[in-house]
Amino acid sequence: VSEESELESAIKNAENLHGHLGPFLVIGVRMGMIALSTLKLKEKGELQATLRTPLSTPFSCIIDGIQATTKCTVGNQKLRVENSQKEIKARFESANTEKVLSIRVHAETISKLINRLSEGISAEELALKIAHVPEKELFTIEER
């Protein structure tokens, strides 16, 4: 399975859960996929995540992207969501490797998306764009 089609099917899966497709959902999916590949988990269930985000749409769509991809959910207590008006940042920890990964969405990316949405560009079109933006243009990733 290529990385590209893996991302596509993860996005499709998240869209099914979430009910629609949008750029912030895709951001959540990409964060979740980075966490899974970086922490090299055998069992997805061993992952724990904390997400800081504004708790309003479209930002909160990220929550479902992470939930669908990592299976860390609010319901199973493996995802904690904290309200933040300042940043969108996820922290992933793996019990078996003791690695910690933090992924912060660039502030410029967030403000660009909000501008595009308010200009009337469709959420689906922006979602496709975000799916193909290189990782380092979207996120600051730290691992320790």
Ligand SMILES: [Zn+2]
């Ligand atoms: Zn949404």
